[in-house]
Amino acid sequence: MNSAAFFFIAVLTLSAAVAAACLRQLVHAALSFAVALVGVAAFYFLLGAEFVGLVQVFVYVGAVAVLIVFTILLTRHGTDENRGFNWSGVVIALAVLAALLWAIMRTPALYVAAQPGVTVTVRQIGEALMSDYVWPLQCVGLLLTAALIGALVLVLEEKR
Amino acid sequence: MSYLELLRLAAPEAIVVLTAFVVLTIGLVTGRREAGDTPAATAGLGALVAALGLAIAAATIVRLPGHATLFHGMLVVSPLNSLFQVIVLVLAFFTVILARGERLLPNKGEYLAMILLATVGLMLLIGSEELLMIFIGLELTGLSLYVMTAFDKASQTSAEAGLKYFLFGSMASAFTLFGLSLIYGFTGTTSLAAIGPRLAEQALPPLLFVGIVMTLIGFLFKIAAAPFHLWAPDAYQGAPVSTAGFIASGSKVASFIVLGKILLIGFGPVSGSADWHGLIAGWTPILAVLSALSILIGNLVALVQKNVRRLLAYSAVAHGGYTLLGLIAGGRAGFSATLFYTTIYAVTLVGAFGVVGFVRRENGGDDLADFAGLRARSPLLAGCMAIFLLSLAGLPPLAGFFGKFYLFSTALRAGANHGLLWLVALALFGSLISLYYYLIVLKVIFLDENAQATPAVARYDFEMRADYLPKMTLLVLAGAVLLLGIIPGTLVARILASFG
Amino acid sequence: MVTLGDYLFVSGLLFTLGFAGVLLRRNLIIIFMSLELMLNAANLSLVAFSRFRTNSLGQPNYDGQVFVFFIITVAAAEVAVGLAIIVALYRARRTTHVEDINSLKF
Numbered sequence: 019m020n021s022a023a024f025f026f027i028a029v030l031t032l033s034a035a036v037a038a039a040c041l042r043q044l045v046h047a048a049l050s051f052a053v054a055l056v057g058v059a060a061f062y063f064l065l066g067a068e069f070v071g072l073v074q075v076f077v078y079v080g081a082v083a084v085l086i087v088f089t090i091l092l093t094r095h096g097t098d099e100n101r102g103f104n105w106s107g108v109v110i111a112l113a114v115l116a117a118l119l120w121a122i123m124r125t126p127a128l129y130v131a132a133q134p135g136v137t138v139t140v141r142q143i144g145e146a147l148m149s150d151y152v153w154p155l156q157c158v159g160l161l162l163t164a165a166l167i168g169a170l171v172l173v174l175e176e177k178r
Numbered sequence: 179m180s181y182l183e184l185l186r187l188a189a190p191e192a193i194v195v196l197t198a199f200v201v202l203t204i205g206l207v208t209g210r211r212e213a214g215d216t217p218a219a220t221a222g223l224g225a226l227v228a229a230l231g232l233a234i235a236a237a238t239i240v241r242l243p244g245h246a247t248l249f250h251g252m253l254v255v256s257p258l259n260s261l262f263q264v265i266v267l268v269l270a271f272f273t274v275i276l277a278r279g280e281r282l283l284p285n286k287g288e289y290l291a292m293i294l295l296a297t298v299g300l301m302l303l304i305g306s307e308e309l310l311m312i313f314i315g316l317e318l319t320g321l322s323l324y325v326m327t328a329f330d331k332a333s334q335t336s337a338e339a340g341l342k343y344f345l346f347g348s349m350a351s352a353f354t355l356f357g358l359s360l361i362y363g364f365t366g367t368t369s370l371a372a373i374g375p376r377l378a379e380q381a382l383p384p385l386l387f388v389g390i391v392m393t394l395i396g397f398l399f400k401i402a403a404a405p406f407h408l409w410a411p412d413a414y415q416g417a418p419v420s421t422a423g424f425i426a427s428g429s430k431v432a433s434f435i436v437l438g439k440i441l442l443i444g445f446g447p448v449s450g451s452a453d454w455h456g457l458i459a460g461w462t463p464i465l466a467v468l469s470a471l472s473i474l475i476g477n478l479v480a481l482v483q484k485n486v487r488r489l490l491a492y493s494a495v496a497h498g499g500y501t502l503l504g505l506i507a508g509g510r511a512g513f514s515a516t517l518f519y520t521t522i523y524a525v526t527l528v529g530a531f532g533v534v535g536f537v538r539r540e541n542g543g544d545d546l547a548d549f550a551g552l553r554a555r556s557p558l559l560a561g562c563m564a565i566f567l568l569s570l571a572g573l574p575p576l577a578g579f580f581g582k583f584y585l586f587s588t589a590l591r592a593g594a595n596h597g598l599l600w601l602v603a604l605a606l607f608g609s610l611i612s613l614y615y616y617l618i619v620l621k622v623i624f625l626d627e628n629a630q631a632t633p634a635v636a637r638y639d640f641e642m643r644a645d646y647l648p649k650m651t652l653l654v655l656a657g658a659v660l661l662l663g664i665i666p667g668t669l670v671a672r673i674l675a676s677f678g
Numbered sequence: 679m680v681t682l683g684d685y686l687f688v689s690g691l692l693f694t695l696g697f698a699g700v701l702l703r704r705n706l707i708i709i710f711m712s713l714e715l716m717l718n719a720a721n722l723s724l725v726a727f728s729r730f731r732t733n734s735l736g737q738p739n740y741d742g743q744v745f746v747f748f749i750i751t752v753a754a755a756e757v758a759v760g761l762a763i764i765v766a767l768y769r770a771r772r773t774t775h776v777e778d779i780n781s782l783k784f
Contacts, residue, residue, distance in 0.1 A: 168325030363727030
């Protein structure tokens with residue numbers, strides 16, 4: 019059953035990602051992008067990482083995808099893409115793909131099945147965040163503040 | 179561990195953050211009454227507070243305990259880290275003062291606050307020996323710098339430069355992150371000190387090696403090594419001048435120190451060798467090839483540049499290549515040579531960009547033609563620029579000469595029977611080329627007549643008094659470059675001693 | 679049975695898809711989404727590693743999951759800044775295409 023779920027989610031996520039990267043219509047691409055994000059969240063649930071899965075749905079699907087749709091609306095114009103094909107780009111991408119897949123195939127240590135494990139509870143993660151990870155937590159807060167200030171200043175209309 | 183302990187050790191960062199918020203408040207309360215430019219008084223007060231905050235933070239660092247490690251290396255206080263945090267604070271200090279000259283920027287308060295936040299990011303980067311914190315530090319620095327690059331809305335090129343910097347930077351972080359995920363997966367730890375032994379005890383799986391390479395790619399983007407340098411010329415040319423100076427100085431120093439720690443502490447066991455006689459697979463040969471590429475591409479492309487900022491950018495690519503030599507040589511000697519060189523380079527570039535800022539304000543541009551006859555208009559600026567450029571070219575008795583000497587001689591001594599000779603020879607050849615294009619700039623400054631009539635002169639004299647402080651700063655920087663060339667031993671001894 | 683290798687395989691494909699999108703597409707917003715796909719690929723491999731590396735008690739090594747939590751937060755901040763830059767650029771140039779953005783040249 020696990021294998022079937024894995025296969026289904028993998029096909030869904032990857033085809034949605036292909037669509038997001040290939041579709042001409044911006045809004046369609048953004049929708050496929052959201053589907054790919056949901057697929058990744060489904061993987062997290064399958065892996066027993068429920069907290070991270072929920073965060074993924076809230077932050078990525080809820081906020082990021084919506085923000086992208088907003089930007090599409092703010093900067094809307096024709097979708098015609100005159101593309102001369104970028105062969106060097108294709109070659110580089112294929113090289114990265116080949117290197118990654120070759121390395122994954124050649125690493126036998128990866129082909130182990132999961133131990134039947136207990137899932138990580140939100141409590142455990144919360145405790146980790148407040149003890150071992152309290153310093154990065156502060157810093158991420160600062161990073162969000164910096165991003166907020168920066169983004170606001172950049173989109174501020176100049177008064178004249 | 180107690181939260182109080184954390185607060186005590188993180189006090190310098192906290193002080194800079196608080197300063198950023200104070201500066202922001204000053205900008206919000208007093209600014210924005212008039213259209214366009216920030217009122218001069220606001221900008222002055224903001225800069226004063228920012229400079230004061232940076233100075234206090236530096237003083238706090240000096241008073242930290244000598245050694246402390248929190249959370250498996252997420253926050254490490256050591257003499258080396260403290261030394262370089264102070265250096266970064268000093269670079270930020272100069273940037274803040276020189277940014278005061280940039281009158282054209284609106285929202286000066288926010289701009290200064292972003293400089294301070296970027297500085298915090300650099301301090302986090304330097305002060306951590308753990309992958310997650312390194313990533314967060316990289317991102318905090320990166321995001322602040324992207325915003326600063328795109329800050330100048332009056333300029334046609336600023337937003338474009340910001341976008342290119344953002345796209346390349348984010349792609350680099352994605353690569354680093356994927357690499358980090360593989361390293362975590364195979365070693366089960368994110369602390370640099372623990373990664374080293376785990377790498378040593380197993381035969382390297384191919385996927386882990388791919389992870390290491392991907393992590394390195396991200397950092398090579400940050401230091402603009404060829405072929406990952408494509409963002410640098412655009413960012414250096416399009417950004418506000420003080421931002422360009424800060425990217426070239428502070429961000430580079432921090433990237434090199436982190437790269438060095440990752441390579442030597444974390445990936446030490448899989449270093450390999452780039453010796454001409456005995457090539458051994460590992461990260462060293464990869465770095466050696468990229469270093470050679472950077473030296474060649476940077477110097478050759480710099481030859482044909484007509485814009486001084488682009489010229490400095492391509493020469494930065496070449497200097498990145500030289501600086502990598504120390505890491506390739508490896509060991510304490512190599513690392514300290516790299517750190518010394520990158521520090522000197524940073525000080526020089528802050529100064530050079532300061533001069534560019536003055537010329538740009540006066541002539542409205544920073545092409546070579548805008549520098550024509552600078553000697554007649556301002557002997558002080560021309561003299562400072564000469565010192566900076568000749569130091570970059572590596573002429574004695576300036577700091578750049580000793581930096582290169584130290585770097586190249588360390589690299590020569592590193593391998594058995596001078597295995598790195600090929601790379602050092604290439605670097606020397608590159609320095610020779612670079613001398614040519616730096617001299618062209620100096621020729622334009624000292625010998626060419628100013629083609630256009632100079633209506634700017636009157637305005638310039640008028641502004642002289644307000645420019646007093648930034649000009650003094652340039653003079654101090656030029657003096658530092660000269661002094662570090664004559665008595666380099668003090669800084670070298672400091673760096674070596676801080677290895678403990 | 680699904681192995682760790684299978685998850686990494688999917689993650690590698692996702693990463694390359696994103697990378698290809700960044701390299702080959704011309705529209706900024708699509709490039710932007712492709713960047714996010716690359717980050718998601720890294721997150722997926724982190725969570726997979728965390729699930730398959732159990733400790734002696736049979737508990738997953740949840741450091742990986744905490745890591746992912748941080749990365750998602752950082753990515754959100756990156757999105758905000760990136761989209762702000764795109765909007766600022768659009769105001770100045772009225773375009774979201776890479777080809778139109780070339781006033782800085784070699």
